[in-house]
Structures are given as C-alpha cells and as structure tokens.
Amino acid sequence: MTGARILVVDDEPDVRGLLREMLERAGMTVREAADGREALRVLFDARPECIVLDVTMPGLDGWATLERIRDMTDVPVLMLTARAGEMEKVRGLQAGADDYVTKPFGRQELLARIGALLRRASTTGRAAEAAPRETYEDALVRIDVANAEVRVLDQPVSLTPLEFRLLTAFVRHPDQVLSRDQLLELVWGDATGGVAGEQVKLYVGYLRRKLHAVLGDDDGPIETVRGFGYRWRPSAPDA
Missing domain, CATH: 1.10.10.10 (Winged helix-like DNA-binding domain superfamily/Winged helix DNA-binding domain)
Known part of the structure; x- marks a missing residue:
C-alpha cells in the first residue's frame, strides 16, 4: 500500500482530516474533495488508485458521483456512509462500488479493506485501467x-x-x-x-x-x- 494514491471524498472536514492522517501514516498519498463535483474535477489530475467516497453529500451525492466515476474509470471505490442497512450495501455494490464501510469505522478495518482493494486491482489489472487512457x-x-x-x-x-x-x-x-x-x-x-x-x-x-x-x-x-x-x-x- 505504500505510495498508493487515494482520493478521499467527504463533505465533513473532520472526516477527511481523520482519513488523511490515517492513510498517510500508512504510507499512502492522499487527495481530498469536499463534494462530488470537486471529486470529478480532481479525478483527472490525481489519477487515484482507490477512492473513498461518502454517500451523503449535498448537491451531487455519492451515488451520482459513483455513476460519473464509472463513466470514466474502473478505479476501485469504497463507499463510506452512516447507513448500515443491508439494502444500502446492496445498492452500493450493484451501482459499481467495490466495498462498503459504515460510520463510525474502525481504523484497522478501513485500512485492511483499502489494502484488499489495492491488491485485488493489482492482481486483476484494474490498477492500470484505473488511470485514464495514456x-x-x-x-x-x-x-x-x-x-x-x-x-x-x-x-x-x-x-x-x-x-x-x-x-x-x-x-x-x-x-x-x-x-x-x-x-x-x-x-x-x-x-x-x-x-x-x-x-x-x-x-x-x-x-x-x-x-x-x-x-x-x-x-x-x-x-x-x-x-x-x-x-x-x-x-x-x-x-
């Protein structure tokens, strides 16, 4: 995971700060976006290897942002939300998310899930596909x-x-x-x-x-x- 590029998308500054600190301590490089529209603007320049995407955001919410991301790239996406219902998880996975974590989350669990997504992407070739066509x-x-x-x-x-x-x-x-x-x-x-x-x-x-x-x-x-x-x-x- 060391050196992996992660894009964190959440409208709560405290959550973004917590995630940045956690991921950077694990050796990853982090870019932040405060909402879905900013995430789409950052996506091209940051070329992340994994995206941590909040569901509940004003304007373009996580579901709509995920749909736009999938139009452009196959980068692994981990959805982050306060809603723990089974149907919410099913909706996320059916919409193209790769994993789903509920708030409040355990740091070690989140790191483990991101690590698993990065390893899976590397094994299947999605890591190369995650970036826009060269x-x-x-x-x-x-x-x-x-x-x-x-x-x-x-x-x-x-x-x-x-x-x-x-x-x-x-x-x-x-x-x-x-x-x-x-x-x-x-x-x-x-x-x-x-x-x-x-x-x-x-x-x-x-x-x-x-x-x-x-x-x-x-x-x-x-x-x-x-x-x-x-x-x-x-x-x-x-x-």
Whole structure:
C-alpha cells in the first residue's frame, strides 16, 4: 500500500482530516474533495488508485458521483456512509462500488479493506485501467495524457488545462453526441451548479481554433450537432 494514491471524498472536514492522517501514516498519498463535483474535477489530475467516497453529500451525492466515476474509470471505490442497512450495501455494490464501510469505522478495518482493494486491482489489472487512457491517436491528433501533450498533424499544440480536459472528454467518447450538461460534468465537474452553460460553447470555440490553426481548414474533428451538442469524429489512422 505504500505510495498508493487515494482520493478521499467527504463533505465533513473532520472526516477527511481523520482519513488523511490515517492513510498517510500508512504510507499512502492522499487527495481530498469536499463534494462530488470537486471529486470529478480532481479525478483527472490525481489519477487515484482507490477512492473513498461518502454517500451523503449535498448537491451531487455519492451515488451520482459513483455513476460519473464509472463513466470514466474502473478505479476501485469504497463507499463510506452512516447507513448500515443491508439494502444500502446492496445498492452500493450493484451501482459499481467495490466495498462498503459504515460510520463510525474502525481504523484497522478501513485500512485492511483499502489494502484488499489495492491488491485485488493489482492482481486483476484494474490498477492500470484505473488511470485514464495514456495515449490517443488518430490520423489528425495524438494525445499523451500522462504528459498533457497534444500534437496535430505531428505539430505540437499548446492547450490550457481546461482545453486539455475538454479534448480528452471528446476523444474518450468518439462518435457520441455530448450535450452541454454532459460536458459540464465531464470537464468542469458541474452539470447544474455555478458554471454557466455558455462556457461550453466558448471553450469548444477556443479548442477548435487551436486545432484549425494547424489543420488550416474548417473541417475539424469536433462536429456541432445542432440542438443536441457536440461530437468527436475521429479520423482513421492511415494504413
């Protein structure tokens, strides 16, 4: 477990502090998020090997956050809640959680469960799958996710962190129409909160201009589907 990256998601600062202290004493690296939307924003940068996720949070609760996480990664998730009922545990496991611990929890039990998830992920290969895809490539674009590098027609293109997250959201959903709300969730981690929907149109425009500066025409891979959203049309690599 030493060196493992853990993301702790809980709206109670005292609980996050307790978990951070416990996990760091066990040699793990901890990132925190105070709610589901922040967790989705942190997920891309932190690339955790395990997530400890509280169920009861304001706004985007643990169930909704788990659903969004499963759209993006297979990282092991341990649900943390004050509800001890059997149906709650069943719901968590059916929703894609890997384990379920109730508050108040024993420190040694929690560490043992996280350790078991990390070992299982390593054995089954999920540890490698937990991180977003390391590279993407088609005939026009190549993305090195780990190093945040983008090349268009083999020319480097400089993107802001937000533009980079937008591009990776598109390439992870090729040929799929993504609505404004879906992009707000995937890129900003906020479908219904304080981020204005106009930001999507604005940043899609920024991203298109940087791609087209190299492509030299209007036929870029980001297609507007009027009334619905945007779609990434990947180009097949040359044979």
